[in-house]
Amino acid sequence: MKKADVVVLGGLSGITAGISCRRHYPDKKVILIRKEGTVLIPCGIPYIYGTVGGPENNVIPDGLLENNGIELIKGEAVDVDREKKVVTMKDGQEIGYEKLVFATGSVPLIPPIPGIDKENVFPVKKEFDYLSEVHSQMDEVKDLVIIGGGFIGMEFADECRKGRDINVTVVEALPHCLQMAMDNEFCDEAQAKLEETGVNILVNEKVEAILGNGKVTGVKLSGGQELKADMVILGIGAVPSTNLAKNAGLEMGFKNTIKVDRYMQTYNDPDVYACGDCAEKQSFFDGRPTGVMLASIATAEARIAGANLFSPTHQNCGAISVFSTVINGRAFGVAGLTERMATQIGARIVIGTAEAPDTHPGGMPNSCLTKVKLLFSKDTGVIMGGSISGGKPVGEMINVLSACIMHRMTADDIVKFQMGTHPALTSSPIVYPIVNAACKAIIPLKKSA
Ligand SMILES: Cc1cc2nc3c(=O)[nH]c(=O)nc-3n(C[C@H](O)[C@H](O)[C@H](O)COP(=O)(O)OP(=O)(O)OC[C@H]3O[C@@H](n4cnc5c(N)ncnc54)[C@H](O)[C@@H]3O)c2cc1C
Structure with a gap:
């Protein structure tokens, strides 16, 4: 029987956990077991259908594993015997481990809509061959309906029209697309940007049935309207892939995830760790379980799990939830709580907003207006969240906000923040919008103190 010090089951966060383990414990033998032959960059999946041109241009190279001395075994693990410390593969091969x-x-959530199993209805699976098939089918499509106006649905809608003359409709059950992730003013901006590309957006509408005889021909909406469709893409969320863990007797947590502590160690087996979408998450803010699934969280957890395997000392501070997307060239990002989420948990907040061009002077080529909204606790002045829209710099500005949140900076601290600025690269230091939004929150914060 093959044996390793560490066996990892998985893809994106599995690779990261393996690399982290080898960095901390270079003498340990690590095997990664992965179902897929080729692993895709999951966040790049919508871009397969437009910008990057095909799944072959969106893969995580296996060289990463080789370079880090990790052995790859392709195939599905079908059983874990925790007493014997053995993983059994579908082909019968057994692999022993010290740490697992x-x-x-996760896998896509498939809702029980009548007709959901019709031909050309595609949940967004993270599988190379499957997505290649969707890619070749899409060239024949005239009417595409996307169910779900979250970031996956919106990115697909934006991408699928690139280089294709097709009708695209997004159907969203809530009053706004992206409502689970952003406040209304940012949702409205994102929706308007997508509509500019010719995508049709229907909100407050649910798909009640998928029509067609074998192959999809349309969808029926809750309002009674029928839409023509020769392809349907489902972008309504994901569920953790945890049957193997459950069958191995591991304790399950929130919404069928694997229960882990702050070291990413499972509750009932100190030799088994879990990370990524399959692992339970606690919110950074209130410590309650949260169902958020993001690659950024998955890989952060994986680094912690890998580092802790033979000496559990690194702690997970909880999920801040940092998200970004780009719709028709305008970027949107959120770190931590939105105003809606803060209201839902009953937090007393003060908001500061600011706008500035992302170059100075604003007349520079490709300059873009950046809008920042920061939320501070009325009681402590500590930052609880931030939302930004603008050009490409938003992708990194939102990460700056995440660092501010993680280190519990106050509005006063952010006002004193020393940022680097350059005419072609950033807003002017006089109106730097993160700092100015904090400045604007200071007066109401002082009044409420
Ligand atoms: C279209 C799309 C766009 C996204 N965009 C973003 C984004 O922009 N930013 C962001 O932060 N997040 C994004 N996400 C979310 C992100 O992709 C996930 O959070 C991330 O993939 C989680 O990584 P993971 O390693 O936990 O799980 P996965 O990526 O799901 O990988 C799990 C791997 O384990 C393998 N596996 C499962 N069971 C077995 C078994 N029994 N034996 C062997 N192998 C097994 C699977 O085949 C898979 O390869 C996006 C998701 C999708 C679908």
Whole structure:
């Protein structure tokens, strides 16, 4: 029987956990077991259908594993015997371990809509061959309906029209697209940007049935309207892939995730760890379980799990939830709580907003207006969240906000923040919008003190 010090089951966060383990414990033998032959960059999946041109241009190279001395075994793990410390593969092969990491991820949520199993209805699976098939089918499509106006649905809608003359409709059950992630003013901006590309957006509408005889021909909406469709893409969320862990007797947590502590160690087996979409998450803010699934969280957890395997000392501070997307060239990002989320948990907040061009002078080529909204606790002045829209710099500005949140900076601290600025690269230091939004929150914060 093959044996390793560490066996990891998974893809994206599995690779990261393996690399982290080898960095901390270079003498340990690590095997990664992965179901897929080729692993895709999951966040790049919508871009397969437009910008990057095909799944072959969106893969995580296996060289990463080789370069880090990790052995790859392709195939599905079908059983874990925790007493014997053995993983059994579908082909019968057995692999022994000292430490095991579950990074088995998630699979798309498939709602019980009548007709959901019709031909050309595609949940967004993270599988190379499957997505290649969707890619070749899409060239024949005239009417595409996307169910779900979250970031996956919106990115697909934006991408699928690139280089294709097709009708695209997004159907969203809530009053706004992206409502679960952003406040209304940012949702409205994102929706308007997508509509500019010719995508049709229907909100407050649910798909009640998928029509067609074998192959999809349309969808029926809750309002009674019928839409023509020769392809349907489902972008309504994901569920953790945890059957193997459950069958191995591991304790399950929130919404069928694997229960882990702050070291990413499972509750009932100190030799088994879990990270990524399959692992339970606690909110950074209130410590309650949260269902958020993001690659950024998955890989952060994987680094912690890998580092802790033979000496559990690194702690997970909880999920801040940092998200970004780009719709028709305008970027949107959120770190931590939105105003809506803060209201839902009953937090007393003060808001500061600011706008500035992302170059100075604003007349520079490709300059873009950046809008920042920061939320501070009325009681402590500590930052609880931030939302930004603008040009490409938003992708990194939102990460700056995440660092501010993680280190519990106050509005006063952010006002004193020393940023680097350059005419072609950033807003002017006089109106730097993160700092100015904090400045604007200071007066109401002082009044409420
Ligand atoms: C279209 C799309 C766009 C996204 N965009 C973003 C984004 O922009 N930013 C962001 O932060 N997040 C994004 N996400 C979310 C992100 O992709 C996930 O959070 C991330 O993939 C989680 O990584 P993971 O390693 O936990 O799980 P996964 O990526 O799901 O990987 C799990 C792996 O484990 C394998 N596996 C499962 N069971 C077994 C088994 N029994 N044996 C062997 N192998 C097994 C699977 O086949 C898979 O390869 C996006 C998701 C999708 C679908």
